[in-house]
Amino acid sequence: MKNINFFISLFLLACSCKNKVDEINSQQISIAFDSLKVEKLTSIHENSSQEGDIYFQDTNFFFVDKRFGYLYLYDKEGNYLKTLFGQGESPEELNTAYIDGYAMDHKGNHIFLGSSFDLHIHRPDLTREKTTILDWKGKKNVNEVRENALDNIDQFALYTLDYLNLNMIADSKGNLFIPIYSENEKFNAFTGEKYYKEGKILAKYNFKSNKVEKLLGQRSDEYLKYNYIPHHAWFSYDLDSFDHFFINHEIDPKIYYYDNDFDLITTFGTPGKSMDLEYKEINQFDLKLFREYYTNDRPKRGYYHSLKCLNGLVFRSYTKNESSLTHGLQIYKDFILIADVEVPKGLKVRGYIPPYYYGSVYDEGSDKVEVYRFKL
Known part of the structure; x- marks a missing residue:
């Protein structure tokens, strides 16, 4: 195994480094503290739908209300400042219905994705730059791709946007990454190992060409141990300052670190504490059973549900x-x-x-999105 200290030093000094390292010992631990003081800061505005999440710009944060199209702006102390956007046709309103995905690019532009592959880009001053439709055509005939799914795993037409996991992230090179999955009758999370071995998980959209140019990634080999667990087939990810990917799959204690060509650099990670890993399998296409497990069994199990890269640190949240x-x-x-x-x-x-x-936390008891903060 290459020396990890050498790798880190080389990587930080030369971000173009393409050297690969072996898997880092998953048990590498150097505990700096064993507890964290987390304080509740505020609850999101009572007039919001509570469907959405918080995002950050400069010294403020804002809540994107997916249902009503508003941005509720707050200062760093959690004080409500004002409400922005809203649905409508004026230059400073959103001409979309439900917001399925949101991202901010490196120029501060606001990017909204609607439910009909409609993409809405607003400048930092909130005025509309353009509204367009994602070009999802690919290079092959759509019907041919869907009829011969197993021979067309790299074709866009085989996939759809993963609306239950639509965490969109923009890189510094003019690309937007969007989670995807396949529900094709011959290629889906219920039907075979090939889906977990070769199925793609991210679409790479380019703002300049207005096209989805490439499909990336794959699921963890941990899924091959089950037959099958589609109710736990999601992943979380983030990009670092080099546009490299950190990816974590719900049931896998490893975190996968890829370069911007999606070549694997290394893996690392330690299992969480007190996690119930008794996942229930679904060995046939059964949507009723899937809904039952997703609603009633999934909340009981331990899985990794979010990942964020900030200030050279990787934060990973998990259920127990x-x-x-x-x-x-x-x-x-x-x-x-x-x-x-x-x-x-x-x-x-x-x-x-x-x-x-x-x-952020969605509190089911209060039916509110709550904001917390902590220091390290």
Whole structure:
């Protein structure tokens, strides 16, 4: 195994480095602290639909209301400032219905994705730049691709947007990454190992060409141990400052680190604490059973549900088990676990405004999105 300290130094000094390293020992641990003081900051505006999440710009954060199309702006202390956007046809309104996905690019442009592959781009001053439709055609006839699914795994027409996991992220090179999955009758999460071995997970859309130019990634080999668990087939991901990918699959304790060509650099990661891993299998195409497991069984199990890269740290949140009153948050530095602490159930780390890290929780009891913060 190559020396990890050498790799880290070389990587930080020369971000164009293409050297690959072997898998880092998954048990590399250097605990810096064993607890975290997490404080509730605010609840999102009572007039919002509570469907959405928080995002960050400069010293403020805002909540994107997916149902009503508003952006509720807050200062770093959680004080509500004003409401932006809203649905409509004026230059500073959104001409879409439900917002399925949101991202901010490196220029501060706001990017909204609607339910009909409609993409809406607004400048930092909120005025509309353009509205377009994602070009999802690919190079082959759509009917041919769908009829011969197993021979066309790299074709766009075989996939659709993963609306239950639509975490869109823009890189610094003018691309937008969008989670995808396949529901083709011959190629889906119920039908065989090939889906888990070769199925793609991200679409790479280019703003300049207005086309989806490439499909990327694959699922973890951990899924091959089951027959099958489509109700746990999601993943979380983020990009670092080099446009490299950190990807984590729900049932896999490993975190996968790829370069921007999606070549694997290394894997790392330590299993979370007190996780119930007794996943129930579905060995036939049964949507009724899938819905039952997704609704009633999934919340009882332990799985990794969000990942965020901030200030050279990787934050990974996970659920534990049915009886647990808290969830877990792992923090990695230089691929080494430095903390695994208890946090409020559902907490996802979302951003940083010095000196605080911020996270969000959807509280089912209050039916509200709540914002938390903590220091390291």
